[in-house]
Amino acid sequence: MSKLFRTKExxxxxxxxxxxSSELAEGGEDPKQCEQNLVHILMExxxxxxxxxxxxxxxxxxxxxxxxxxxxNRAGFxxxxxxxxxxxxxxxxxxxxxxVMKEAVLDFAQRHHLPSPSWWAxxxxxxxxxxxxxxxxxxxxxxxxxxxxPGQATANPExxx
Numbered sequence: 758m759s760k761l762f763r764t765k766e767x768x769x770x771x772x773x774x775x776x777x778s779s780e781l782a783e784g785g786e787d788p789k790q791c792e793q794n795l796v797h798i799l800m801e802x803x804x805x806x807x808x809x810x811x812x813x814x815x816x817x818x819x820x821x822x823x824x825x826x827x828x829x830n831r832a833g834f835x836x837x838x839x840x841x842x843x844x845x846x847x848x849x850x851x852x853x854x855x856x857v858m859k860e861a862v863l864d865f866a867q868r869h870h871l872p873s874p875s876w877w878a879x880x881x882x883x884x885x886x887x888x889x890x891x892x893x894x895x896x897x898x899x900x901x902x903x904x905x906x907p908g909q910a911t912a913n914p915e916x917x918x
Contacts, residue, residue, distance in 0.1 A: 761876075762776060762874070762876040762877075763876045763877070765859070766813070766858060766859055767824060767832075767856040767857055767858040767859055767861075767862075768856065768857060768862075769826075769852065769853050769854065769855060769856055769857075770796060770799060770800075770803075770851070770852045770853075770855050770857060771852040771853050773795075773799070773857055773862065773874070774792045774795045774796045774799065774852075775792060776874065776876075777795060777874045778791040778792035778795050779791075780872065780874065780875055781795065781871060781872070796852070798869065799857070799865065800844065802837075802865060802868075803823065803837040803840060803855070803857075804837050804838065804840065804841055804844070805837065806836060806837045806838055807837070807865075807868070808822035808823055808837060808857065808861040808864070808865065809821055809822060809823070809836050809837055810822070811858075811860055811861045811864035811865075812858040812860050812861050813858060813859075813860055815834070820860075821834045821835070821836065821858075822857060822858045822860060822861025822862075822864070823835050823836070823837060823840070823855060823856065823857060823858070823861065824855070824856040824858065825840075825843075825854060825855055825856070826854045826855075826856065832856055835855075840855060859877055862874060862877065863877060863878075
């Protein structure tokens with residue numbers, strides 16, 4: 758499967774979690790549980806703005822590691838905090854309509870001490886995460902930063918509304 762994604766500049770959250778989780782699952786770990794955990798951690802980072810400054814360099818000098826697929830099937834720039842209401846309204850929709858750019862994924866893997874996805878780590882035209890990339894760390898907002906992992910109790914059931 759990795760060869761199919763090698764030339765993509767980004768992937769939806771669902772595509773990324775589905776493909777990468779099988780590489781991240783260790784020992785007897787259930788790949789589906791690993792996928793759910795990956796989505797949980799990725800969503801936390803997205804909503805806290807940690808992927809906002811780790812995408813490809815734009816014409817205006819900014820970096821945005823996320824794109825939102827618009828109704829016109831175009832990828833529009835979006836910051837993580839802008840996704841809170843969309844994710845609350847329909848998390849499944851967000852999983853299939855939010856793109857995470859390659860550079861943001863590589864930065865995410867590095868920050869979480871995870872092996873990079875093989876299709877991008879082994880790419881013949883690698884994209885490096887610049888050393889001067891600063892990670893935005895938003896102040897903790899328990900409601901925005903905490904997504905329940907399926908199968909585990911949550912302290913704030915209002916999050917799913």
